[in-house]
Amino acid sequence: MKTLLETQNLCKSFEDIKVLKNINLKVSEGEFIAIMGQSGSGKSTLLYNLSGMDKSSSGNVLFCGKDISMLNDDMMSEVRLKQMGFIFQNSYLLKNLSIRDNIVLPGFKARKLTREQINCNANMLMEKTGILSVADHDIKKVSGGQLQRAAICRALINQPDILFGDEPTGALNSSATREIMDILNTVNREGKTVIIVTHDAKVAARASRVIYLMDGKLHNELKLGKWDISENKKIYREKWLSEWLEKQGF
């Protein structure tokens, strides 16, 4: 598989505190990566550096073969808008807009697709994620799970190459977590590369690879393979990952 994202000796410091230390990571197209590690190990900082939301202190980040650490803020914003999708613990939808308007807005901003393509893509995404019936609702009148589904639709509206999630299920109950993860697994099965940060071993078990950060370093990784397996194997895989995480000191 082609490499989509790569870091070369990525380091990040905040003043004199070294948070990321010589991270060398290759992400292939179609992978689903879960970044794990103890609190403060640098997971979110790594995600923000991989996605150009933050700039490295040294080292390189190559995305689609281009060094994005060299881009100025405007160029990086353009890459993020057109080629990357983001979801966070909170959906950050705009309060005075409907679900549908929130989803199509980045589409019109990017001017990557025609109006028809944006509307068609929005309807297709809302149908797939089960929120078409609340498309024209005020965002205050839907559940947390529905808001997060809308955030996923918004992140995918410009047909990005990669989807990043920082604790995308962190604010959800267990059934909403399963539903959101089912959607992310489907999106990944259809070919989208996904990278998330999570504290939840059950969530991470759905990734194809888990990378474990310790004290800002890439400490270890576990290849799990695709999530399309039988229910019995899923339970075994969750157990396998939990035991592996325990060995890492999680």
Ligand SMILES: Nc1ncnc2c1ncn2[C@@H]1O[C@H](COP(=O)(O)OP(=O)(O)OP(=O)(O)O)[C@@H](O)[C@H]1O
């Ligand atoms: N903007 C910032 N300025 C100063 N220090 C920061 C900044 N962002 C992160 N840090 C520090 O970097 C370290 C790693 O933070 P980061 O949020 O990446 O960890 P994390 O593994 O995601 O933690 P958690 O699981 O608690 O969310 C922490 O010590 C944090 O205080």
